Amino acid sequence: MSVIEEEGVRGGKGVFREICAEDDVDLQPTEIESLCMNCYKNGSTRLLLTKIPFFKEIIISSFTCPHCNWSNTEVQSAGRIQEQGVTYTLKVRSKQDLNREVVKADCATTTIPELDFEIPAYTQKGSLSTVEGLIDRAVAGLEQDQPVRQATDPEVAAKIDEFMQKLKKLKDVENEFTLVINDPSGNSFVENPFAPQKDEVLTVTQYKRTAEQDAQLGLKENETKEEEEETPGNDIETLRNEVLVFNTNCPECNAPASTNMKLVQIPHFKEVIIMATNCDNCGHRTNEVKSGGATEELGTRITLRVTDPSDMSRDLLKSETCSVLIPELEFELGMAALGGKFTTLEGLLKDIKELIVSKNPFTCGDSSTPERAEKLEIFGKKIDKIIAGEMEAHIILNDPAGNSYLQNVYAPDPDPEMKIEKYKRTFEQNDDLGLNDMKIEGYREDISDS
Template identity: 70%
Template sequence: MSALGALEAAAGSGGTALFRPLSAEDGEQRPAEIESLCMNCYRNGVTRLLLTRIPFFKEIIVSSFACNSCSWSNTEIQSAGRIQEQGVCYSLAVTSRQDMDREVVKTECATARIPELDFEIPAFTQKGVLTTIEGIIDRALAGLEQDQPLRRETDEEVARKIEEFIRRLRQLKELHSPFTFILDDPSGNSFVENPHAPRKDEALVVTHYRRSPQQAAMLGLEGEEVAEKAADPAEELRNEVLQFNTNCPECNAPASTNMKLVQIPHFKEVIIMATACDSCGHRTNEVKSGGAIEPQGTRITLRITDPSDMTRDILKSETCSVEIPELEFELGMGALGGKFTTLEGLLKDIRELVERNPFTLGDSSAPSKAEKLQEFVGRLQEVIEGRRNVHFIMDDPAGNSYLQNVYAPEEDPELRVERYERSFDQNEELGLNDMKTEGYETPAR
């Protein structure tokens, strides 16, 4: 039977509490003793376990090991409870001798700092201890002084700097000046005594906070954090790339499509879908609106005056038409599908759409028609290169297209966004005329 099990059995038979308040006057509280291996000389020593409760805090397990063979000893504490829902940070203004005597529970995952001295004891560099503020400083002094004789022989400059730091640390211990002691524990199981409890301690500030993903990983809680995030399906979609199997539209071989929900600043959420085929190398991408059809249509007009306009982000939905009046060009709804790219990227896609068609610029095209289209491609290339100023117009009856305002949230002098009421034909094309979502009744049976 383990020591904890033995103590539980003893407490059950005697009718006493397993965890009793920590008190110097309690002579009946006896630790359990267990014979255990000494990790210094590998002979048997004795480990003593004491289960106790710190007033206004929680239950802890104090363990102490001593070896009679080599005189090696070690003490540490462990929390008897689970990791808390939130981390905790204690900030104490140390101004008196009484403050130095305050009890401190420092777990192994806690970080202790003294900002005035730029001094820090990082997490997981020491075992958990039940001590005082003075005791923590004494342990730090002992650790720094331990290898000083060797440092003086090997690196006198480093030894001199550490000696100076030890002198300043001793001055803090003797309270030559007030200082701040900070104890930060992401597990929430560390503690600094409030001698005025249950009243508020003006010198002690206790802050509870939500652990960061890095702190949760450090405590081994990655699974718990993921479970919390998975509780919100919308948040999970925003942070995850979904993948599903499909067939390549070119060679019909099995392929995969990636889908991601993206928030466009000053606009709305969209769904980006990308398909890549390993067999033939075909790649496609498409964008769909993540929201509903807007109450009004949107007409966006941009006057292209500078090459930097080509870098503007653009979202063209599948219901959006594109027009460039100066080039007598119009791209109807459904052409090119949904796109989330830059203005330059969309204009290049339009150019490729014209050049790829064998009936326009190929061997099957009429010479007069091919000449006009070649002229159009050349003028479009001038727009892409910033050598021709034109008006770029996007007309989306569904209101789900977007062109970046580089001055946001201020108005863009070259960009005009107009809202308009859709016509009957536009509503018919969007399937809205026969759609009724309110004011209807379920027929009686």
């Protein structure tokens, strides 16, 4: 364990600290002597291990050389590689969109389809910037070798000059253009300035990585299952009655922690797996729910009209693929947010309020504006009114996998305030769930033939 980690654990504050105006004295960067790659003399590198609220841990490094005045900044993700890759598609329609904050990992690919322009993965270091900053960085990269090109190949240099003018013209936003960031590690991020409302010009899509992308990230799939043992038929009953414990790391401070897992049968629904992690170092607690069954043939949309405070005590299962809508607040929570949860309706609304209001990084520091803070404060008060029964609202759970559940307090009779709809998934929804690539027809015949 390094000196930084030992101090963090000993102080009970963890390795990665959130940036806060009141914490400037305690949150100091680490400075180390390092070699300048420009003049090959010694300069200094400053490292800051911090955490972006509403996102994840990052390492910010800044190098300066007092001899040749060369400097370099870099951002690296310090979090784990996510289970799925992510693609952010932003339609830039105004100059305000150029000010959106962007975290781009070094393994992310950036493209602008209108110019047929692409920045391949690993050709730039990770950065914490804005949309305008990404364009300026691309222009600076093209300008770097222009003097050499003008001397050796003037024709190519002229074409690059022409293309750079097109890139610079994008900042005038005379015409709409598209910025696409495709990150197989899932560690890139584009700001939604309209949170908690849905962003009409920003689309976030999660996808399953290919074998080639796993290899680029240094991940390997277990091609052999020699270590797997046959499970006796009564082991399922054993799992239902036992709480399994296994070691892991805390998602907040990365200290060793333990995760409890139990198989639970939800009445009038199906079996689910509940996982809970408790960290003795920083006190962080998480709970997550995984569906114990297969993906249903039809998607499920559950609509509840909240008319009484007693509705807040209804049990609720939100799977990882479920999105939450509250039409009265013009609010939509994407399927990737909050993960899987087994809680009550009140617990879900409190988690939404905490995620949008308390943990939102754009409500403090330089990113905060009075208008945005006021809007989020109003949103939080409306959530409190719904919980207290002072405001009627509709809670809509839309799960294309059909693995979400909301308690019917009138069961087995129909609930007059709740509507459950089954619908056929679209091709895009099947693609998001990875179902389009699954072979289910003629599968048994293939096994018997082999």
